[in-house]
Amino acid sequence: MPQGNSGSASTNTVEVRDFDGNQSTVNRRKVLASIGAGAVAGLAGCVGDDDGPEGLGPQVEPVEIAWWSGFAGISEFMEDTVPILQDTLDALGMDSEVQAVDYATNAEANDLDERTNHISLATMTTGMGRLDPNYFADTWTADLAATSGGNPVSYVSCEYTDLAREGAQIADEEERAEVINESQAVLSENVPFVPISGRDIFGLIRDDLVEIGDLGAAGLTVANPLAYLEVEPMDEDTLISARTVDITQTRNFNVIANNFAVDVWNMLIHSPLTTYDLDYELQNTLAESIEVSEDGLEIQVEIQDATFHNGDPITAEDVRFSFEHRWDNVGLFPEVTSVPYDTVGVIDERTVNIILDEVFAPLLPQVLPTTGIMHRESWIEAGAEENPEEVEPDEVIGSGPFALEEFQRGEFLRIEPHDGHPIYSPDYSIIMQAFEDNTSAYREFEDGNLHVMPDVDTGLLSRAASELGEDSVEETNTNGNLPYYLATQNSFGPTKFRAVRLAIGMALDREAIMEQAFRGLVEPELYCRGMLETHPWGTPEDQALQFTDDPSGDIEGARSVLSEAGFGWDDDGNLYYPSDADLDPAWPEGEHPGSTGEYECLNEDSEYVGS
Template identity: 35%
Template sequence: MPQGSDSGADSVTSRKINRRDALRLVGAGSVGLLAGCPGSTGGGGDGGSSDGGSGGDGGSQELGERVPAMTLSFFTGHSASPFMEDAVPILQNSWEQIGVTVEPKPTDVSEVINEVWSDQRVSPVQIWSHGADPARLDSQTMLRRFKIDYAGANGQPNVPNYASCEASDYITQVTEAPDEETKREATNNALERISEDLAIMPMMPATLQGAYNSNQVNLSPGSAGLATTNPFLYLTGEATNDDNTIVANHSTSALARLNMLTIGDPRASVVFSNTFHSPLLQYNQEYELENVLASGYETGDGGRTATFTLRDDITFHNGDPITAEDVKWSFDNILGNADVFPYPEDLGQEITALDERTVEFSYDEPYVSVLTKTIPRWGILHRDTWSGLESNPGDFEPDPNTFIGSGPYEIRDYSASEFLSLTPYGDHPVFDPQSDLFFQAFQNAQTAVEAFINEEVGLITDLAAGNISRIEDADTSGSEVSVTLSFVPDPLYPQMSFAPSKFREFRAAIGASTNLDEINDIARFGASEPDPYATPFMKPHPYRPPNERLTRYSEDTSGDADAARQLLADAGWGWDNQDRLHYPPDADLSPLWPEGEEPGPDSFPCINSDGEYVGESA
């Protein structure tokens, strides 16, 4: 698969600042947050007096309506919550220096998602986090979120409620591209438009953090890092303990069912499709697409067909040959139950076994993402083991005692939400694991870390920075910490449907004033690095455009309040004698569409009255 302009991921293991010391650097902003009220720092409070700095004249100019206090919701009950809790006071302090009062609002993650996906207009800027789901290595997966028919009060995951006909046209071209070259150029065009509009402002790449004990296991995580979504940890790792077993953590929810097709967690689907099953194609630990059960593939008919040739002599665990009919049956029952399972997409594909070793996927419209999104996600199923999918896909549960798979591991034992025990299958065509694999389920990261420190677990993945520091402080013999930069960001999403964030100059000022360096030092313990280009794809992503195609939203990653104020002043914004930000006198503060509704054809010609995308030319 073609690679992006920046290769590889940066691996960082040092820490710049101790968290206890670092929090003191935040100053009054952290006091306000921790006290449950919106702190006052710089010139952002109500009680001070200022001449307005570089962007204002102390009240002599004509001012429009005052920008009201800005709620900033952030996740609670999520793996990214510690990062957000540490980042929010810094955002608060940064933005109050340009006259914006910020009121932090810790909110359950499900409520925040509902607020944003339903366009409830609670927070003008939303702090967010993206997981390293391998399906997001395909450009279409993330870009689809930015399409106009997902904006508004429709429950769809357009996080910034971004509405652009031009960007939507390019995103459609990505979906319908007849070949990889066309898809890549359409991706670049879409991201260039999204970036120019500042629809996303990554603070920095998310980090893939974990640890392993070299006395128990040898690993080469590569760019995909110590994350459960990196199956190569388990496929190529080797146990070094007396039990010859890699003992790794997993979540109780991801191990809740053996029918992992039903679980809305990519960590479950990665284990499902890459350990006791295998896919036709797979992303390796450097995010490159490789053959597994397939020996080759080709596309045809302008991207409407994809034909896969299976390897010779591949078998299920009981010795049954894996044939093109098995591939067809697997995808018919996975994609055909898209209304039951959380991740499959039924695009009206027709799957045909051309002969015993050749299978063809055909579509009415071009869909080259079948190679990079659909095929790598799903392992090939054994029909007798999974026969219950045909009549009762949601409730069917395969028997672990008679389970037959297609992957490099066989199931030895399983207990729902407790553990999954696997042993090597000796006749896999690609992988030859030499150690048993035991996934131990934990309710939370704290108990998993305790088990690692006590040497009960040899590999622990998906950790927050605080837990990494806890492991470092414990100094367990053989403990090795790994921090790798992800291909997805921890971003800010301006809400594009309403003021003040519907104004580009406001978005630009928020970005320019944010102290990204301090967020990295405190919230990431210095383990990441700011990436101030407005794109959802970080440097390791295979579809990251060249930087010259992207808009850089911050020239000074330590934050430049003067430059931010100048951006606002140049657009007619101003400050009163208490240094509070005001809109331009002639600013149109009406929303781009009414709250509770969706973008409409009067303002956006590419959408019809039913909220359906119909194209710019319609």
């Protein structure tokens, strides 16, 4: 694939791919000239310290773009998108360079504000723990920026953070929706990131080898492990599914930085107290009943009569351990939500009482459904209390409908049906086979050695339909309610400036991306919002900034935004900063926003203290 420009003024060609993926080389200046004289942007040269044309500051440096390699179903989209993004930057007068990195490396770099790129191709995927707005709203809060807290663009706004925190403390759903929408309006106006489209998930099932039940609205996707209970092998006793390598990373599943993988451990090998069914309805699983006090600060849970895989009864002590172990180690467990709790008390063998420090609305809809109940005794014996990050029990004694039978790190895990579960009663085993990419997985799928591919690109959909036919393959498509987006870094470089982020969002040719990456099967997202209209808490259009009404992009409008902000161009179309632009990072590299003393809602350690 094209690897971006070298920064040399002599680089004046670009590789273009047509609908079928064929490549040709054309003169970049001719391509840009066809846009119109007012929109022509030449190739950026090397960054210098000298000011540019009269009235302008230094030339904008090359934009570093990162995309995730080796991530089945996602990498293909990103690789298809990168050349179109580069064309957008070129049209605005910015050179670009590209790096392919694995997901974990990129996520860590962005969360810690390591400044290895200005823009990352990124996504948030629909999941059972993401139906509550807190997951998305909390992601962008100020105290999570540059502190490994999970704010991937280092966006800092005390106005936004105050509203997001307030929204988590409102029990009344109507009042909460009002505050959540207000917070998202602030977020949208600041343009901290650039949505591209919904993260629709496509899958393939060998329906000549399996019986497919009712997959509901959630569908069979990489984000919905309970769907495996509706796909039963016909002539064998084992269902085989492709998965990413993350799922076989460690038996200490809480440390895995991938909610897809963690959810398999939490919902199949273990079970939570409650679970969303395949139509997104919340139901009791290991919980018999849940009562919430009038003030919302006390939650009492009665546990069903159920057993762990070794026959031990599931007790209130196990539930308490499962909560405290996660909630006390939030910094070590990437997919665990911080809960403002005072105590988790044991009333009797089957009753737990949670006392909160403050109302925490996401506890029931977000936290409980994604917290699998762990076997306290075996985890403590393995050293979970002394070393929660490194502990790895030889045997995982779960509470879910499947028991872990075999674990081969980096290769596969095999789970067997457990007959002591109070809700589910599967009668077949499942092998989760790890693949680095979908190409190798598809070969096994084509040969009948693999029954399910839960996350594929549209190219594989077409290939399977052509090579295997409708009688052998069932295609699945689950609409995403969270986005594919450009994670534009807010702390440094050109993307520190709102005008640059807004211009990119306006100029981006989403129409071309939809055709190239999705064969037109997915709709572009033209508003700056992350909870899309299909999300239960989707941000209304009248409370979100609209980049453009043209999915092919508005380059002229984008250039006007830059011009009005003081940016300008030389005769070759290279973009320059305003003469008075503050080019220093928002805070020194290696530090965090609280260290500057400029954000009233943060103390010097970047802890949230309110405004």
